[in-house]
Amino acid sequence: MNELHFTYKIKQHLNHGLQLPAGTLKRLEGARQLALAQQKVSEHQSVLAGAGSFVLHQVDNLHLKQVLLALIVVLGITSYTYWYADQSITEIEIIDSALLSDDLPIAAFTDKGFDAWLKSSASQ
Structure with a gap:
């Protein structure tokens, strides 16, 4: 006796x-037929068509809160990057202004002896 025969x-x-009762059996059979009629039939698709269907299905499931949260995160990162760049530029402007307003001529900054003097002054 094989497995299929045994289950039968x-x-x-x-x-x-x-x-x-006969009425209950008819209702059960009707409900079964209705469920089978509404059952989705699987279709064979290529891998790329399945991937496109998956992406399209995921886009449909995005909620407004998720989209707004992602937008806020992107806006926050952009704002921080802009602020950090502005701070760096401001620091460079302050250093440049201090160097240019000093009494030393510009040629003194390119002199190798001046660089050595700065290093020895900094170490003291």
Whole structure:
């Protein structure tokens, strides 16, 4: 006796022991037919078509809160990057202004001896 035959015998035995009224059996059969009619039939698609369907389905499921949260995160990162760049530029402007307003001529900054003097002054 193979497995399929065995399951068939069990099903027959269970059906024989189940005594339901004829009206209930008809309603159950009608509900089963309705469920089978509404069941989605799987379609064979290529991998790329399946990927496109997946992406399209995910876009449909995005909620407004998720989109707004992503927009706020992007806006925050952009604002921080702009602020950090502005701070760096401001610091460079202050240093440049201090160097240009000093009494030393510009040629002194390119002199190798001046660089050595700065290093020795800084170490003291």
